[in-house]
Amino acid sequence: MRISVIGCGYLGAVHASAMAELGHDVVGIDVDERKIAALAAGRPAFYEPGLPEILASATASGRLRFSTDIAAAADAEVHFVAVGTPQSAETGAADVSFVDAAFFALLPHLADGALVVGKSTVPVGTAARLAERLAAEAPHARLAWNPEFLREGFAVKDTLSPDRLVYGIGAGDGHAASVLDHVYRAAIEAGTPRIVTDYATAELVKVAANAFLATKISFINAMSEIADATGADVTALADAIGHDARIGRRFLNAGVGFGGGCLPKDIRGFIARAEELGLHDTLAFLGAVDETNLRQRRRVVDLAVQDLGGTAAGRKVAVLGVTFKPDSDDVRDSPALDIAVSLQELGAEVVVTDPEGLENALARRPDLRAASTTREALFGADLVILATEWNEYRALDPAAAGRLVGERRIIDGRNVLDPAAWRSAGWHYRGIGRP
Ligand SMILES: NC(=O)c1ccc[n+]([C@@H]2O[C@H](COP(=O)([O-])OP(=O)(O)OC[C@H]3O[C@@H](n4cnc5c(N)ncnc54)[C@H](O)[C@@H]3O)[C@@H](O)[C@H]2O)c1
Missing domain, CATH: 3.40.50.720 (NAD(P)-binding Rossmann-like Domain)
Structure with missing residues (x-):
């Protein structure tokens, strides 16, 4: 398939290279000129085992190129949005302004039937909001949310062989799921579990998974404090x-x-989102998880x-x-x-x-x-x-x-x-x- 990956940081550079490795024709796009120049020269802007190898083979095969111009995405059938969602300094919430900027820059370049696929970790409700804009401004295109679970250090393996695939799709949009099945055919044929759900659930799966992992780490760290006070191991x-x-x-x-x-930013963003939803007490325990971690x-x-x-x-x-x-x-x-x-x-x-x-x-x-x-x-x-x-x-x-x-x-x-x-x-x- 013809694929664009918008945002070529830790997530996007690996995703673009892995998609090309799977045989797709990929363009990676980023606003950071230095990053794009390095990637185009076959040099990742960061250290990730296995990435230089697949980046080199994909660029040499001609299946992977890079650009700073969003118009280079125009030919693609599938557009992965993988830009950052950092913690906002004032509220702790996830800052989705980069997602919005990438999405709106992409709108005029969407071909008929194009599928925009959110990869970034976003507050629940983001996909529904963007889908509304898409329906109004580019009704010939569709949106899916496909959260990413890769672990840095294992990112290449996790992208080529994920432990699960989650597709958040619009109501009745079975076509979006079949397009994603085509993108991930190798993983699906290898038996990777795939969960097709609505936008909100897909968005929540990602932050819930990170909240659970963070809780597990803070739990054992709290036990370590008790152990230190009691002589236990x-x-x-x-x-x-x-x-x-x-x-x-x-x-x-x-x-x-x-x-x-x-x-850290995902649990803080999740707490902030719950508060926006009026659920002030629901995720209060994640505040304790964060505090235990910093302690x-x-x-x-x-x-x-x-x-x-x-x-x-x-x-x-x-x-x-x-x-x-x-x-x-x-x-x-x-x-x-x-x-x-x-x-x-x-x-x-x-x-x-x-x-x-x-x-x-x-x-x-x-x-x-x-x-x-x-x-x-x-x-x-x-x-x-x-x-x-x-x-x-x-x-x-x-x-x-x-x-x-x-x-x-x-x-x-x-x-x-x-x-x-x-x-x-x-x-x-x-x-x-x-x-
Ligand atoms: N790093 C991980 O292990 C990981 C794993 C799963 C999910 N995620 C999520 O993926 C998203 C990206 O994370 P990351 O670690 O790759 O961040 P990053 O900061 O390394 O990369 C983000 C990239 O997006 C680019 N960018 C910003 N605005 C842009 C625009 N308008 N158009 C094109 N490019 C733009 C930036 O220049 C940067 O290169 C975040 O939402 C993060 O939570 C990250």
């Missing part, structure tokens, strides 16, 4: 409750908490100060990781970066390092001192904080690391190290909710 607790199939072990890892460009960052900073003997001033702290998760260079709302900045503000001499995220971290916080290698970051440190669980940090050898630091103290902010191995190498080891 939150990791064993998670293993034990995780054996219950109704609970499940995944996303039950206590640590510095969640971050990134989705979970984890402060808790790690407090533990660091405690381990440094009551003051961070003048002490050298090595922070391993700045991204919100491994296998990504994304530092949006990153707990690791927050912890580094907070300790620096307390007077510590912080040195951050990360395999992929340093450029983005320094773009946000040019005042941070960065080391390009773990070795350099560890050198002379009074305290080490493992803040993002990159494999390189999980695999650190406590004896070798011990020879580099000034003092053998580590806070394992992701509970991924073996406490016994680190302690027997002479380290003061502290996990989150681990005795």
Whole structure:
């Protein structure tokens, strides 16, 4: 099929490349000239495993091109809108102005029978509003909402082989569903579950999924606080409750908490939307989920100060990781970066390092001192904080690391190290909710 993807950030660049990989003829469009120039030259503007390979093969095949001109979308039969929906600073609500701008820019270029497909995560009600405008201004075109569930770090695999497909379609618009079936034929033939529903449900599926995941993480982090106060071990607790199939072990890892460009802003946007709907109490628990999550960052900073003997001033702290998760260079709302900045503000001499995220971290916080290698970051440190669980940090050898630091103290902010191995190498080891 002929496809356009409008917005080529973390979601759109992967989606455009994956659609071309599936054999479609794709144009990726973005207002950011530098991003488009880099993508057209086969260089993704961000780190995502597997993306350079499919981007290179798709551009070489001629099935994928890029443009900053929305008119380049005119030939497409299907238009995916994948622009950002950041948190609005004043209200916490999702800012849909980029979605609106992309949608209205696209309207004059829609061919007869074109299908506009929303991918961005939007407040419930957005699709119905845009469908009304479409019916009035381009009645020859239709709208569907097809939320995206990809995980950064696994984005290529998740896009090529999603664990489910959700289509929100207008009343009686079976044709939109069959067009999307055509787009995702490979996944559907592989048995991917597909849920065809209305706009509101499709929009809600995405934010409900993120709200549930955020709740699961904050739940185990709350348990880690109880564990710290009682001498219990939150990791064993998670293993034990995780054996219950109704609970499940995944996303039950206590640590510095969640971050990134989705979970924090999506739960805040969901709370704001519920309030607009007059449901002031309904999602109040998500406020507690958010607060528990942010408290984890402060808790790690407090533990660091405690381990440094009551003051961070003048002490050298090595922070391993700045991204919100491994296998990504994304530092949006990153707990690791927050912890580094907070300790620096307390007077510590912080040195951050990360395999992929340093450029983005320094773009946000040019005042941070960065080391390009773990070795350099560890050198002379009074305290080490493992803040993002990159494999390189999980695999650190406590004896070798011990020879580099000034003092053998580590806070394992992701509970991924073996406490016994680190302690027997002479380290003061502290996990989150681990005795
Ligand atoms: N990143 C993820 O893992 C992920 C996963 C699922 C859903 N989402 C959702 O997908 C959406 C995009 O997220 P992202 O992380 O890719 O954001 P992003 O900020 O990385 O990318 C958004 C892109 O849209 C472009 N853009 C803005 N206005 C435009 C316009 N009028 N025309 C063309 N391009 C325009 C921006 O220049 C930017 O490149 C958000 O709603 C997000 O919640 C993201």
